[in-house]
Amino acid sequence: MNTFIQKAITVFRDQTMRKRIGFTVLALILFRALAAIPIPGVDSVSLQALLNSSQFFGFLNIFSGGGLSNLSIVMLGVGPFITASIVIQLLTMMFPKWKAMLHDEGEAGRMKLSNYSRLLSVPLALISSVGFLSLLQSQNVLPQITTFDFALNVIIVSAGSILLMWIGELISEFGIGNGVSLIIFAGIVAVLPSNVTQFLAAYNPTDIPVYLIALLIGIIVIAGVVFVTEAERSVPVTYAKQVRGNKVYGGASTYLPLRLNQAGVIPIIFALSILLFPQIISTALSKVSIVWLADFAAATTVFLNNPWVHGIAYFVLVVLFTYFYTAVTFDPKLISENLQRAGAFIPGVRPGEHTRDHLAAIVTRITLVGALFLGTIAILPLLMQAFTANQNLAIGGTALLIVVSVVLDLLKKIDAQVAMREY
Secondary structure, eight states: HHHHHHHHHHHOHHHHHHHHHHHHHHHHHHHHHTTTTTTTSSHHHHHHHHHOOHHHHHHHHHHHHTTOOOOOTTTTTHHHHHHHHHHHHHHHHHOHHHHHHHHHHHHHHHHHHHHHHHHHHHHHHHHHHHHHHHHHHHHHHHHHOOHHHHHHHHHHHHHHHHHHHHHHHHHHHSSOOOHHHHHHHHHHHHHHHHHHHHHHHHGGGHHHHHHHHHHHHHHHHHHHHHHHHHHHHEEEEEEEEEEEEEEEEEOOOEEEEEETTTTTTTHHHHHHHHHHHHHHHHHTTOOOOOOHHHHHHHHHHHHTTOOOHHHHHHHHHHHHHHHHHHHHHHOOOHHHHHHTTTTEETTTTTHHHHHHHHHHHHHHHHHHHHHHHHHHHHHHHHHHHHHHOOOTOOHHHHHHHHHHHHHHHHHHHHHHHHHHHHH
């Protein structure tokens, strides 16, 4: 406790840290102000009915920071930028030239790929805006807007998403922590008061045992998220001894940390995008004049809205994308080559291909645990609602995972800044 107080005093005494924290807070306040500005022509009753009838839009409302609940000018949140970043990372693994640029040019290569992500965010924001606004118009959420107003709303919503991306990058550069993650975090925290209000409105004294069990599960989930987020598998590494003249160099022993959950929350976001796409199409097609196509689309929408179908598909996709994203971001061959180049080896394992296979086997095993954990966390709200029959009782889930991960990352960065200033 004394250490925490000393670090807090160090943070607030340091002028640079105060400016960084102040800039971050002001940027998040600006984000919340933008999230309160709605686009014109919204039918609030139809919008609320749509949000209550679709689990997907509930998730999207979380990621947009509550901006979707009132169709604000930042209703897309940082979704297009996140999608663009994922696409660029996948393309980096597919194109050897980009991969070589990333490894050879270092920070300059990462900056080039970041610019590609920013450029790709613009068309993705436009496409997402057209899709969402068309869907909302078909659901009578935007019943009385002209074609010109529709095009204007597309531009406004797309510009709002790009503006949020810019604010997030400013936070990363001049504030503290990852700006995009903090924007999502602020959006999740901002919707908590309304969620608590809904929960209290549905309070029933006879359900007190259920509430106590839910509270216990919530505490266990938070502890599990912290444990899995911080857990790592340490692979021992030894550096070979080198004799130069009369001196002996090397021979030190260290370890290679392999995180249990290397993919973070990216698989959940990716799986959510894949699940959302067919529902948007089927919902839009259910309003067409062709009878057989409208009936088929309506039946598809009902099927996709089934909680068990949604839960099983969500779980499977999260597990698959966890393996896929880990394979994309973690290259055992590159690590084995770097170890061999540095004169290091894993005790009992030959350098080269054997080291590559050994690391790949370890990552495959620990990724299974991380993938099952992410899948369980993703569908936990659905399970709680199914077994308690209380729609307001949603323990855990993606929002909790993001909040805990962002808080842990922010604390680490503040601690690193404090340590740097102490030295």
